[in-house]
Amino acid sequence: MKKIEAIIRPDKTDRVIDCLEEIGVSGLNIKEIKGYGSQKGQTEMYRGVSYRVRLRKKIKVETIVEYTKVDQIIEAIKEAVQTGEVGDGKIFVSDVENAVRIRTGEEGTDAL
Numbered sequence: 001m002k003k004i005e006a007i008i009r010p011d012k013t014d015r016v017i018d019c020l021e022e023i024g025v026s027g028l029n030i031k032e033i034k035g036y037g038s039q040k041g042q043t044e045m046y047r048g049v050s051y052r053v054r055l056r057k058k059i060k061v062e063t064i065v066e067y068t069k070v071d072q073i074i075e076a077i078k079e080a081v082q083t084g085e086v087g088d089g090k091i092f093v094s095d096v097e098n099a100v101r102i103r104t105g106e107e108g109t110d111a112l
């Protein structure tokens with residue numbers, strides 16, 4: 001199993017949920033986060049004053065899936081959120097050792 005964490009622009013959240021639903025993930029989590037990437041926030045002008053926004057609001061979408069679905073999910077998320085502008089976000093993939101459905105005691109992919 002793999003964990004996919006996609007950090008995206010907040011206004012793209014519904015599009016990503018729609019495409020994950022279409023692919024058939026069994027569950028997902030949405031977290032409101034703040035962070036920065038290589039631009040470390042960007043300088044903005046407000047009332048003639050330039051100031052730096054250190055942390056930008058982003059959404060983290062997390063889902064645990066069978067490894068066979070990973071490539072399809074990455075492609076679908078890229079397609080759903082890419083604008084080509086800085087700040088489009090990132091997708092991180094990591095291994096998940098086990099999962100347990102508490103109600104039944106099922107483990108592994110059966111628990112997803």
Ligand SMILES: Nc1ncnc2c1ncn2[C@@H]1O[C@H](COP(=O)(O)OP(=O)(O)OP(=O)(O)O)[C@@H](O)[C@H]1O
Pocket residue numbers: 007033034035036037038039040056058085086087088089090
């Ligand atoms: N190395 C990282 N580790 C953890 N989170 C990251 C990392 N890089 C980016 N993020 C998260 O992803 C968000 C979006 O990053 P962003 O798309 O700006 O990356 P970038 O490397 O600056 O690429 P771009 O040049 O396209 O903006 C950041 O606000 C931060 O929350």
Ligand SMILES: [Mg+2]
Pocket residue numbers: 036037038039040086087088
């Ligand atoms: Mg950036």
